[in-house]
Amino acid sequence: MNFGLIAAIVAFVAIMLLPTPEGLPIAGQRMLAIFIFAVIIWVTEAVDFAVSAILIAAMIAVTLGLSPAVGDTEGMLGTSKALGTAITGFSSRALILVASALLLSAAMTLTGLDRRIAMMVLSKVGAKVSHIVIGSIVVATLLAFLVPSATARAAAVIPIMMGIVATFGAGKQSRFAGLLIMTTVQAVSIWNVGIKTAAAQNMVAVGFLQRTLGVEITWLDWFIAAAPFSLLMSVALYFVMMRMMPPEQDTVPGGRESVASALKEIGPMTGAEKRLLSVSLLLVFCWATEGVLHSFDSATLTVLAVTFLLLPGVGVMSWKQANAKFPWGTIVLFGVGISLGSALLSTGAASWLAKSAVDIFRLSGFGTLGIVAVLGGFLIVIHLGFASATALASSMIPIIIAVLQQMDTGSVNVFGTTILLQFVVSFGFILPVNSPQGMVAHGTDTFAVKDFVRTGLVLTVIAYVLTLVFTATYWKWLGLA
Numbered sequence: 001m002n003f004g005l006i007a008a009i010v011a012f013v014a015i016m017l018l019p020t021p022e023g024l025p026i027a028g029q030r031m032l033a034i035f036i037f038a039v040i041i042w043v044t045e046a047v048d049f050a051v052s053a054i055l056i057a058a059m060i061a062v063t064l065g066l067s068p069a070v071g072d073t074e075g076m077l078g079t080s081k082a083l084g085t086a087i088t089g090f091s092s093r094a095l096i097l098v099a100s101a102l103l104l105s106a107a108m109t110l111t112g113l114d115r116r117i118a119m120m121v122l123s124k125v126g127a128k129v130s131h132i133v134i135g136s137i138v139v140a141t142l143l144a145f146l147v148p149s150a151t152a153r154a155a156a157v158i159p160i161m162m163g164i165v166a167t168f169g170a171g172k173q174s175r176f177a178g179l180l181i182m183t184t185v186q187a188v189s190i191w192n193v194g195i196k197t198a199a200a201q202n203m204v205a206v207g208f209l210q211r212t213l214g215v216e217i218t219w220l221d222w223f224i225a226a227a228p229f230s231l232l233m234s235v236a237l238y239f240v241m242m243r244m245m246p247p248e249q250d251t252v253p254g255g256r257e258s259v260a261s262a263l264k265e266i267g268p269m270t271g272a273e274k275r276l277l278s279v280s281l282l283l284v285f286c287w288a289t290e291g292v293l294h295s296f297d298s299a300t301l302t303v304l305a306v307t308f309l310l311l312p313g314v315g316v317m318s319w320k321q322a323n324a325k326f327p328w329g330t331i332v333l334f335g336v337g338i339s340l341g342s343a344l345l346s347t348g349a350a351s352w353l354a355k356s357a358v359d360i361f362r363l364s365g366f367g368t369l370g371i372v373a374v375l376g377g378f379l380i381v382i383h384l385g386f387a388s389a390t391a392l393a394s395s396m397i398p399i400i401i402a403v404l405q406q407m408d409t410g411s412v413n414v415f416g417t418t419i420l421l422q423f424v425v426s427f428g429f430i431l432p433v434n435s436p437q438g439m440v441a442h443g444t445d446t447f448a449v450k451d452f453v454r455t456g457l458v459l460t461v462i463a464y465v466l467t468l469v470f471t472a473t474y475w476k477w478l479g480l481a
Contacts, residue, residue: 004043004044004045005047007040007044008037008046011037012034013033015033015036016030016063021352023352025070026068027067027077027348027349030064030067031060032344032352032353034056034060034340035340038052038340042386042388048329049333049388050328050332054332056336060085060086060339060343061083062082064085064086064343064347065077065078065079065081065082065083085342088338089334089335089337089338089340089342092211092335093297094203094206094338095207096299096302097197097298097299098148098334099331100305100306101148101197102149102152102330103309103310103322104305104309105152105325106325107276107306107317108152109152110316111317112273114147114152115160117139117146118139118143118156118157118160121139121142129176129179129250129251130242132180133179133180133242134238136157136187137187137234137238139160139184140157141234143156144191144192144194148198148302150198150199150435151327151436151437153188154440155440157188158181158441162177162444164259165177165446172445175245175246177446178446178447181446181447182245183237183238184441189437190230190234191230192389193230193423193426194223195219195222195226196219196222196226196287197219197287197302199389199390200330201425201426202426203334204394205397205419208342208401208418209419211345213414213415215415218290218298219298220290220291220292222419229423233462236459236462236466240459244451244455244458245451272316273316275315282305286301334390334394341394341397344398344399344402345401353399354403354406355406358406368411368420368471368476372481373468376420376424376464380427382396383425383430386428387435389426389434389435396425397421401414401418413479416480417480417481419480420475423467424463424467429459429460430452430457431452431453431456
């Protein structure tokens, strides 16, 4: 029996039957019912994420369609307009960027360029275990620039690390294997913060900020703000993992030769790989110079790059090949997630929740540092129930925006503080099930969950403290706090 689905339906019906609170429109109450339904479905994973997205869209179309329009006590909104609300997220530039980025990730996988980059880095680090661990962090960092999907990066790098474990003669249950795999997946998560295009949840926040405040942050501005944080977290990751998961030996016999042999088996770089690498490096350069050397936005640039990669003759993949590697479910979830947040905002549900949150957390009079401390801690705790940071961002970012708007007295930067709290959304360090990349790593059976939890807790505490330090200093100097 699907208890998660039953619980979600019961919660939905219960909220629908409650008396409408003062100050909350009927449409807003019904959107809250859908919102709670969505959160329970996502937390319990009662149905596939893509299926949940379609279900939520249908509920918005029917439930909101049979509700009075906000500000109208007599006329119904109508299912046609409500359906338009349910699919409004699919017109977002953020969704276009995510879709294009996922096609770029598919090109990396199809050509094998991601694997080549990983092996080339590891071939340079030598046979010392500490160097190999550093190499895994460097690989995750480099691929964050070129592969705009945490799941795709993990799926590309983790099999390589497993190959290294095997060629070095270490067993799957060795501390070396657990150290290497956990370090790799945590580095993937850390750089979800540092690079705007590294993860879909970042685009969720950007999409809401575009729609709500009419502003966005460039790739370079995000990088300047977040990369130092991820860099320091990468250093902390190395020391935490080496201290808490000490390997059986300092040096792996024949390690350099094994990696060199694996790299040789890949063969010389193909023409498709060369074209993809050239396009990817040019794209990163164009992302970084947005608003400085040109006026093209990140989404348009990525669409142009993917268009070239799909062209017959000069491209690197056909549509049939790309389609087989394209995670359509992610796009459906992304689009409906933005629609859900937009509907919460437009029906007044988000602002009503925001007033309640301000009272519950006693945020009135708090400065940015206090807000980040309280809401950041709340996001870390609630993330324990989510298996997708994209779903978490879709649920929480519109509420956070509304909370900050409720408190905006001139001392709180709504845009900047939302970005800072979005960084915290990516802190899925504690449980393997808190992120798709964590589940990919867990599938290797190289570590015990308790080891992931104890190292992840330490990383989370470091990340939280570092967030507060950056909020009080560096991010404040940049004008975000």
